[in-house]
Amino acid sequence: MAAPQTFNTALPVAEGEFVFREQFFYRKASDDPSPADREVEVLGAISVLGYGVTGDFAAFAVLPYLDKELDLTTAGGARITRSTNGIGDARFFGRYTAYRDDAPGRTFRIAPFAGIEMPTGDDDDSDGQGRLPATLQLGSGSWDPFGGVVATYQTLDYQIDAQASYKINTEANGFEFGDEARLDASLQYRLWPRELGPGVPGFLYGVLEGNLRYRGKNEIGGIDDPDSGGTSLFLAPGLQYVTKRWIVEAIVQVPIVQDLNGDALEDDFTVRAGFRVNF
Amino acid sequence: MRLGFKASMPIRVMFTAIAILLATPGIVFADEDRAVYVLQADGLACPFCAYGIEKQLGRIEGVATVSTDIASGTVTVTMAPGANLTERQAEEAVDRAGFTMRGFKRKATE
Numbered sequence: 130m131a132a133p134q135t136f137n138t139a140l141p142v143a144e145g146e147f148v149f150r151e152q153f154f155y156r157k158a159s160d161d162p163s164p165a166d167r168e169v170e171v172l173g174a175i176s177v178l179g180y181g182v183t184g185d186f187a188a189f190a191v192l193p194y195l196d197k198e199l200d201l202t203t204a205g206g207a208r209i210t211r212s213t214n215g216i217g218d219a220r221f222f223g224r225y226t227a228y229r230d231d232a233p234g235r236t237f238r239i240a241p242f243a244g245i246e247m248p249t250g251d252d253d254d255s256d257g258q259g260r261l262p263a264t265l266q267l268g269s270g271s272w273d274p275f276g277g278v279v280a281t282y283q284t285l286d287y288q289i290d291a292q293a294s295y296k297i298n299t300e301a302n303g304f305e306f307g308d309e310a311r312l313d314a315s316l317q318y319r320l321w322p323r324e325l326g327p328g329v330p331g332f333l334y335g336v337l338e339g340n341l342r343y344r345g346k347n348e349i350g351g352i353d354d355p356d357s358g359g360t361s362l363f364l365a366p367g368l369q370y371v372t373k374r375w376i377v378e379a380i381v382q383v384p385i386v387q388d389l390n391g392d393a394l395e396d397d398f399t400v401r402a403g404f405r406v407n408f
Numbered sequence: 409m410r411l412g413f414k415a416s417m418p419i420r421v422m423f424t425a426i427a428i429l430l431a432t433p434g435i436v437f438a439d440e441d442r443a444v445y446v447l448q449a450d451g452l453a454c455p456f457c458a459y460g461i462e463k464q465l466g467r468i469e470g471v472a473t474v475s476t477d478i479a480s481g482t483v484t485v486t487m488a489p490g491a492n493l494t495e496r497q498a499e500e501a502v503d504r505a506g507f508t509m510r511g512f513k514r515k516a517t518e
Contacts, residue, residue, distance in 0.1 A: 141506025143460030231451030
């Protein structure tokens with residue numbers, strides 16, 4: 130399935146078949162309005178395994194590996210670095226194709242999905258400075274359900290995907306991340322080959338994706354953290370080369386609007402690159 | 409020279425005979441006719457999805473080869489000698505891949 134790089138698609142995984150995806154990413158956030166002048170860098174690899182239970186129902190497992198680093202200036206004026214790395218929180222979810230309209234050379238599908246994020250990542254890591262802040266931990270420590278709906282319209286020339294999703298973050302260790310609501314959209318346009326020849330040629334798509342994300346305020350000990358949460362809009366141009374057996378892809382997410390609460394840290398950019406294989 | 413000419417004649421005859429036989433497989437392998445079916449797979453619009461359809465059809469007993477033409481949305485299934493494909497088998501396989509079969513016809517015998 131040709132699919133967006135920053136969210137899911139409604140295209141099918143064939144019954145009894147697997148799709149594996151590996152996405153590497155680098156995220157930098159450094160626009161800190163507070164005196165701490167925080168700078169966060171996250172290098173990660175997200176592994177996704179999809180399995181077609183039936184032609185209409187697919188199950189997915191997502192496991193991230195994260196390397197997180199936070200630079201900040203302490204109250205005493207010293208510049209310090211705090212970091213951690215390891216497995217993050219795993220996600221399991223199912224996606225069911227509730228509506229399918231197939232025609233020659235095109236398809237339209239709507240697929241709701243629901244799942245859970247499990248606390249597989251370390252949520253109690255510490256360094257010489259003490260316990261790492263919750264936002265730097267690899268995992269949240271909580272069981273967080275999520276769900277949504279994704280729609281896909283695909284033709285031989287282009288593909289449009291749109292997704293609405295919501296994640297309920299629950300409390301762990303006296304900390305609760307704010308809930309997250311997202312609206313995502315993606316346009317993939319076939320750049321090459323301009324004319325389709327016989328057989329199944331590889332497709333080179335130009336990609337443009339948009340991600341509108343709202344995060345509620347985090348709660349510490351039941352009290353809202355005024356320097357957390359807010360609304361962000363990202364725009365992401367990219368490329369994707371799709372063959373019958375594999376896909377390679379890359380995309381850069383750039384923030385267009387960041388309306389964040391208090392001194393919440395703003396994103397600079399995120400680069401994503403990876404591959405998918407059918408087997 | 410004369411010995412060489414005499415020795416090459418049977419070889420030429422043998423190669424000619426082999427060439428004729430290879431050029432006429434219908435005569436040589438008359439008992440190995442293969443049924444060929446052409447399916448119209450609706451909803452197929454990208455290369456990655458073609459793999460699922462080909463793999464589902466390839467699992468059917470008696471299927472020898474499966475090839476897709478994405479521009480026309482057609483999938484050609486060539487059977488092993490003596491084997492046949494029913495419309496129901498093909499339709500179920502395409503559905504298991506997550507797509508819709510609209511057309512099914514036996515093309516010819518190869």
